[in-house]
Amino acid sequence: MKTNILKNSIQLITVIGLVFMGACSDYLNVVPDDIPTMDHAFSNRTTSEKFLFTCYSYLPNPAAAFNTSGPAQSRECWISPSQASNWYWVADDNSGANLYTWRIAKGEQNSNDPLLNNWDGKNGGTALFVAIRDCNIFLENIDKATGILSSEKERWVAEVKFLKAYYHFLLLRQYGPIPIIRENLPIAATPEVLRVYREPVDEVANYIVTLLDEAAAVLSPVVDFEEEELGRATKSIVLALKAQVLTLMASPLFNGNPYMLNYADKRGTLLFPQQADPHKWEIAATAIKAAIDCAEQESNRRLFNFSSESTYSPAIMQEMSLRGAVTERWNREIIWGSVRDDGHLQALANVRVEGGSTLIVGFSSLAPTLDQAELFYTNNGLPITEDKEYIQSYPNIYDTSVATEEDDNYVRSGFETANLNFKREPRYYSSFTFDGGYFFGNSNLRKEVNMKLGTLGGGISERFSVTGYLPKKLVNRETVHTSSWTVHWYSYPFIRLADLYLMYAEALNEVKATPDNEVYEYIDKVRERAGLQGVRDTWTSTISLHPEYITNKNRMRDIIHRERLIELSFENAPYWDILRWMEAETRWNNQRIRGWNIVGENTEEYYQVKTVAISNFSYRDYFSPISLSALERDPNLVQNPGW
Numbered sequence: 001m002k003t004n005i006l007k008n009s010i011q012l013i014t015v016i017g018l019v020f021m022g023a024c025s026d027y028l029n030v031v032p033d034d035i036p037t038m039d040h041a042f043s044n045r046t047t048s049e050k051f052l053f054t055c056y057s058y059l060p061n062p063a064a065a066f067n068t069s070g071p072a073q074s075r076e077c078w079i080s081p082s083q084a085s086n087w088y089w090v091a092d093d094n095s096g097a098n099l100y101t102w103r104i105a106k107g108e109q110n111s112n113d114p115l116l117n118n119w120d121g122k123n124g125g126t127a128l129f130v131a132i133r134d135c136n137i138f139l140e141n142i143d144k145a146t147g148i149l150s151s152e153k154e155r156w157v158a159e160v161k162f163l164k165a166y167y168h169f170l171l172l173r174q175y176g177p178i179p180i181i182r183e184n185l186p187i188a189a190t191p192e193v194l195r196v197y198r199e200p201v202d203e204v205a206n207y208i209v210t211l212l213d214e215a216a217a218v219l220s221p222v223v224d225f226e227e228e229e230l231g232r233a234t235k236s237i238v239l240a241l242k243a244q245v246l247t248l249m250a251s252p253l254f255n256g257n258p259y260m261l262n263y264a265d266k267r268g269t270l271l272f273p274q275q276a277d278p279h280k281w282e283i284a285a286t287a288i289k290a291a292i293d294c295a296e297q298e299s300n301r302r303l304f305n306f307s308s309e310s311t312y313s314p315a316i317m318q319e320m321s322l323r324g325a326v327t328e329r330w331n332r333e334i335i336w337g338s339v340r341d342d343g344h345l346q347a348l349a350n351v352r353v354e355g356g357s358t359l360i361v362g363f364s365s366l367a368p369t370l371d372q373a374e375l376f377y378t379n380n381g382l383p384i385t386e387d388k389e390y391i392q393s394y395p396n397i398y399d400t401s402v403a404t405e406e407d408d409n410y411v412r413s414g415f416e417t418a419n420l421n422f423k424r425e426p427r428y429y430s431s432f433t434f435d436g437g438y439f440f441g442n443s444n445l446r447k448e449v450n451m452k453l454g455t456l457g458g459g460i461s462e463r464f465s466v467t468g469y470l471p472k473k474l475v476n477r478e479t480v481h482t483s484s485w486t487v488h489w490y491s492y493p494f495i496r497l498a499d500l501y502l503m504y505a506e507a508l509n510e511v512k513a514t515p516d517n518e519v520y521e522y523i524d525k526v527r528e529r530a531g532l533q534g535v536r537d538t539w540t541s542t543i544s545l546h547p548e549y550i551t552n553k554n555r556m557r558d559i560i561h562r563e564r565l566i567e568l569s570f571e572n573a574p575y576w577d578i579l580r581w582m583e584a585e586t587r588w589n590n591q592r593i594r595g596w597n598i599v600g601e602n603t604e605e606y607y608q609v610k611t612v613a614i615s616n617f618s619y620r621d622y623f624s625p626i627s628l629s630a631l632e633r634d635p636n637l638v639q640n641p642g643w
Contacts, residue, residue, distance in 0.1 A: 038137070038141065039144070041137075041141070042141045042142060042144045042145045043144075043145065043146070044145060044146055044147050045145065045146075045147040045148045047145075048142060048145040048148065048156075049156075051134075051137070051138055052138065052156050052159065052160065054134055054138075055131070055134055055135050055138055055159075055160050055163050056163065056232070058126055058127070058128065058130070058131030058134070058163075058167065059163075059166075059338070059340075060126055060170070061338065061340035061341070062338050062340070062492050062493075062494055062571075062572050063338065063340060063341070063342035063344070063345040063492040064340075064344070064345070065101070065344065065345050065348055065366060066098065066099045066100055066101050066102060066124070067100055067101070067116070067124040068101070068572060069101060069116075069572055069575040069576065070101065070570070070571070070572050070575065071366065071368075071471065071569075071570045071574075072099070072101040072102045072105060072366070073101035073102075073104055073105050073575050074574045074575035074578065075105055075369065075371075075587070075588055075591060075593065075615050076368060076369065076372045076471075076569060076570055076574060077366045077367055077368050077369065077372070077471060077570070078102075078105075078367050078369055078466055078467060078593045078595075078612055078613060079099070079102055079365050079366065079367060079466060080365075080367075080466035080612065098124060100115045100116045100123060100124035101116065103115055104116065104621075105588075105615055105616075106613065106615070106616065107615075107616030107617075109621065109624070109625065110625070111625035111626070111627065111628055111639065111643040112627070112628055113627065114624060114625050114626075114627050116174075116624070117624075117627060118170060118171060118174060118624075119171070119175065119624075119626055119627065119630055120627055120629070120630055122627075128167045128170055128171050129171075129181065131163070131167045132164055132167050132168065132181045133181065133184055135160050135161075135163055135164035135167070136164070136181065136183055136184045137184065138156075138160045139157060139160055139161070139164075140183065140184065142156065142157060154218055155218060155219065157218070158214070158215040158217075158218035158219050158233070159215070159219070159232060159233040161211045161212075161214055161215045162211070162212065162215040162219070162233040162237070162238050162241070163233070164211055165208045165209075165211035165212050165215070165241070166241060168180070168181075168204065168207065168208050168211075169208050169241065169244075169245055172201065172204050172205065172208070172248075173248060173576060174623065174624050175623055175624055175626065175640065176198075176201055176254075176260075176271065176272070176623045176640060177198040177199055177200060177201050177204065177265075177271040177272070178198055178199065178204055179196040179197065179198060179199060180199050180203065180204055180207050182207070194634075195634045195635065195636045196634060196636060196637075197265050197266075197267065197269070197636045197637070198265055198271060198637060198638065199271075200269065200270065200271050200272070201249070201254055201271060201272055201273075202249070202273060205245055205246075205248075205249045205254075208245050209242060209245060209246070212238050212239075212241060212242045212245070213242075215233065215238045216235050216238040216239055216242070219233060219234055219235040219238060220234060220235060221234055221235045221236050221294055221298035221299040222234055222236070222298075222299050222300075226330070230330055230337065230339070230491065231336075231337060231338065231339040231491070234299070235294060235298070235299075236291070236294050236295050236298065236299040236301070236335050236336075237335060237336040237494075237495075239287070239290055239291040239294050239295075240291045240295070240335045240336060240495045240500060241336075241495075242287050242290075242291065243284070243287045243288040243290075243291040243500060243503060244495065244503075246280070246283055246284040246287045246288075247284045247287075247288065247503055247506070247507060247580075248576075248580055249280055249284070250280035250281045250283070250284040250507070250510070251580035251581060251582075252276070252580070252581060252582040253579055253580040253581070253582050253622060254272070254273075254580070255273060255276045255277060255280055256273065256274075256275050256276025256277075257272055257582070257622075259619050259622070259641060260272035260641070261274060262274075263641060264638075265636070265637075265638050266635075266636060266638060278510070278511075281507050281510040281511050282511050284507045285504065285507035285508055285511055288500060288503050288504040288507055289504060291335075291500055292497075292500050292501070292504060295335055295497055295500065296497075299335070300332065301332055301333060301334075301335060301497050302332045302333065302497070303325070303333050303497055303498060303525065303526070303529045304321060304324050304325040304328060304331040304332060304333040304529075305321045305529065306320035306321040306324050306328070308320075310444070313409065315409035315410065315426075315429075316440055316446065318426045318430070318531055319426065319429060319430040319440060320440070320477060321529060322426060322427055322430035322431075322473070322529070322530060323430050323472065323473050323475075323477065324477070325496060325498065325529075326473060326474065326490070326492070326493060326496075326571065327473075327474065327475065327476040327477070327490045328476075328490065329476075329488075329489070329490045329491050330491050333493075333496045333497045333498065334491055334493045334495075334496050335493075335494075335495050335496055335497060335500070336493065336494040336495050337491030337492065337493050337494065338491060338492045338493070338494060339491065340492070341489065342487075342489050342490060342492050343487040343489060345366075345474055345492070346474060346475050346476065346479050346487055346489075347363050347364075347485065347487075348363070348364070348365055348366035348474075349364075349366050349470055349471045349472070349473075349474035349475050349570075350363060350364055350470070350475050350479065350481050351364055351433045351439050351449055351451075351457050351470050351472070352364060352456040352457055352481065353439050353442060353447035353448070353449060353456060353457065353481075354442065354447060354456070354482055363464075363481075363485075364457070364464045364465060364470060365464055365465065365466075366465075366470065366471060366474075367465040367466045367467040367468070367469055367470065367595060368431075368432060368467060368469040368470070368471055368570070369467055369469075369593050369594060369595060369612075370420075370467065370594040370595055370596075370609065371591070371593075371594065372469075372569065373420055373428075373432060373434075373469060374397070374420065375562065375565060375566060375569075376424055376425055376427060376428040376431070376566055376569075377424070377425040377427075377428075377532070377566065378390040378423055378424060378425065379423045379424060379425055380533075380538065380541075380543055381425060381527065381532035381533055381535075381538040382538060382539070382543070382544060383562070384397065384420075385545075386544060386545045386546060387543055387544070387545075388542075388543045388544070388545060389543045390423060393422075393423065394419040394420075394422065394423070396419065397418070397419045397420040398418060398419070398420065398607065398609055399418070399419050399607075400416050400417060400418055400419065400603060400607050401416065401417070401419055401422060402414065402415070402416045403415050403416075403417065403422070403436065407422060410424075410429045410437060410438065411436050411437055412436050412437070412438065412448055415436040416436070416603050417434070417435055417436030417437075417607075418434075418435075418596070418607055421434050421436065421437065425530060425531070425532060426530055426531040426532075427530050427566055427567070427569075430472065430473060431471065431472060431473040431569055431570065432469050432470070432471070432472055432473075433449055433451075433457070433469065433470040433471075433472040434449065434451065434468065434469050434470075435449065435450060435451035435452060435457070435458075435468060435596075435606065436449065436450075437449050439472060440477060441475055441476070441477045441478070441479060441480075442479075442480050442481065442482070443478070443480055444477060444478070451465065451468050451469075451596075451598070451606075452598075452600060452601055452602070452606045453598065453599050453600060453601045453606075454601055457470075458598060464598075465595075465598060466595055466598060466612050467593075467594070467595025467596060467598070467612060468595050468596035468598050468606070469595070471569075471570045473569065473570050474570055476488045476489070476490050493571065498525075498526050498529075498567055498568070499564075499567075499568060499573060501522045501523075501525050501526055502522065502523065502526060502560065502563055502564045502567060502568075503564075504522045505519050505520075505521075505522040505523045505560050505563075506557075506560045506561075506564070508522070509553060509556050509557055509560055510557070512553075513553070514551060514552075514553055515550065515551060515552075515553060515556040519556065519560075520534060520535050520536050523535045523559075523560065523563055526563065526567050527563075530567070535550065535559065535563075536550050539559070561577070561581060561583075564577055565577065565578075579622055582622070584617050584621065584622065585617055585618065585619065587617075588615050588616075588617035589615070589616060589617040589618060590614060590615070590616070591614065591615040591617075592611045592614060592615075593611065593612045593613040593614065593615055594609055594610065594611055594612065595609075595610055595612050596608065596609065596610065597609075597610050598610075618642065619641075619642060620640065620641060620642025620643055621642075623640045623641075624640070625639065625640055625643035626639055626640065626643075
């Protein structure tokens with residue numbers, strides 16, 4: 001298909017790009033010394049375009065569950081040690097040792113040989129400084145190329161400026177202060193010149209925003225040829241990233257972080273602001289609104305709603321709208337999507353509903369926790385602890401009840417399952433596969449799910465879901481798993497419109513003295529698609545335990561945070577949100593990872609709450625460590641606090 005052109009190009013050009021990495025990886029910003037090769041790389045349009053795609057090739061794969069900060073590192077999901085030992089496609093020795101995000105969640109991060117090391121490009125990390133160097137090489141040499149229209153060259157330069165900004169952003173978000181690599185240094189530079197300092201976080205952010213503004217001034221809101229160019233930078237993507245950058249800088253992690261008071265480099269330069277600046281939220285709100293306006297008005301982006309010529313029940317149509325926002329390929333909600341392979345992620349998330357007892361190692365093993373299941377709202381749009389009606393109906397969410405015909409849209413009539421699985425919001429049923437529920441997929445068929453030991457969904461060992469849940473949300477409806485596995489890949493979103501809406505509501509709530517209709521409006525856009533009433537009507541209803549929360553700025557902040565964690569569940573946003581809100585210690589330190597007793601063969605045995613593991617997190621984990629070897633190579637660098 002034509003939609004695979006960029007995907008295939010990136011995979012091929014990654015290999016070509018290795019030619020230009022040279023032996024200079026000990027330094028952050030050195031020009032390769034193979035000048036004849038460099039001249040050839042920019043000799044004409046074809047070779048220059050190949051180098052352009054080399055710059056794209058460093059983009060991380062957001063669907064790589066254990067090599068990107070997704071549901072494993074955010075503690076939304078867990079896997080068992082027996083699953084890890086059988087995870088055959090990420091560890092050459094079959095040890096499961098390469099499950100980086102899961103190992104970080106267990107508390108195995110270290111400074112000697114860091115996991116997900118994007119500074120050096122090791123242990124599952126991408127060599128982001130090499131990526132930035134290649135972007136600089138492109139920007140410094142593209143004018144040598146012949147046979148390129150000036151308009152096309154201008155577009156390519158803008159794309160690479162965006163990529164350079166994005167790679168700086170990824171490093172900033174993970175490490176805090178970083179060196180700014182404005183241009184590459186000549187190979188003859190002295191060691192003293194090559195030794196760089198980490199720059200204050202506000203200076204890094206300002207540099208990123210400058211690059212993005214320059215790119216946005218050139219790029220079109222959409223690509224010229226969708227079938228061939230989807231995934232490449234556009235004005236809409238650039239403005240969405242700018243919104244993310246400025247929201248990050250307004251958030252507590254970067255704006256008044258108490259752990260970073262007096263944190264300075266060896267020059268005595270303070271690397272973090274020493275007090276919070278509320279004005280940063282106003283700057284963020286302006287940028288987010290500009291991104292929304294561009295997405296809606298110039299790029300025709302809309303919240304995804306499923307439509308089909310086939311006749312499905314309203315419940316299935318609702319589920320397909322919610323799942324499809326992520327898994328419907330290149331749908332209009334996706335502002336920036338990935339062209340990378342998501343087959344492994346779908347395998348992890350998929351449930352067996354037919355095809356005999358074939359065992360394929362690594363399948364059906366990304367297991368949402370009970371905490372994650374409890375996070376979602378009731379069918380009334382309230383937390384389960386705030387809904388009087390729900391509390392009265394289900395005083396103990398861990399007890400079981402038998403489903404009736406009234407429940408059959410979501411829970412199989414006559415099946416006994418946990419109270420936790422009844423009367424929940426549509427996003428719950430579109431996000432979770434559970435014992436007694438349904439799975440819509442496998443060639444658009446609705447199948448019954450069984451998760452107890454010995455059943456298809458539960459498998460025959462602890463190698464499968466360790467909690468009794470699977471993230472249905474991440475599986476495309478056309479992916480088929482019977483006795484074989486056929487993946488219908490999708491454009492896993494880096495960012496989608498719902499993310500911007502909730503980001504805007506968050507920024508507005510911080511700017512305003514008290515929440516108002518404008519704050520509610522952007523939450524309600526997302527809630528309406530989820531089949532829920534508006535947030536104000538819901539919280540002020542007679543079934544709400546605390547109707548006053550909706551008019552309290554601090555309580556409204558909690559409501560918005562929860563809305564983001566639900567809407568963006570199992571995507572990559574929750575991990576970074578919880579970090580930037582500085583809520584990780586409260587949520588993750590000594591957190592009990594809980595699930596059902598998956599070795600239970602009957603209802604009484606299965607519905608027992610079990611502690612699967614204990615998660616660890618301390619203040620130092622808000623930022624990743626720089627490797628000791630990098631600190632030795634460059635004595636001007638300072639380590640992050642606590643490492």
